Amino acid sequence: MCAAGLVNEDACQRAYHSDREVLAWLAAHEGATTRQVAVGVGVSERVVIRNLERLTEDGLLVVVQDGETPALRSYRLAPWAAAEEQRRRGSRGSGET
Secondary structure, eight states: OOHHHHHHHHHHHHHHHHHHHHHHHHHHSTTEEHHHHHHHHTSOHHHHHHHHHHHHHTTSEEEEEOSSOTTOEEEEEOHHHHHHHHHHHHHHHHTOO
16 A cells, blocks of 8 residues: 555545534534534534535535525534434433433
8 A cells, every 4th residue: 555545545534534523513503504513613614614515415414595695504414314313312312211
């Protein structure tokens, strides 16, 4: 394996980790804007925009746009992902006594 391959894989892993952080934060803060996500996760808006674009393209998030202000967008989990998160939270709570 060449060194260039390792560098590329490392960058890919960082992006994947960042995507997971954004997804987890949005699971707890549905309807957040790009700026709110950036502040909540503690990274720049530019980084969050890339994360949100990847997660939306992968079908994990949906974009909600205010009809009056097209530039104002918020994000929430895609319906199937939200249902899975709800199921996961429910099963975690049911095992506790």
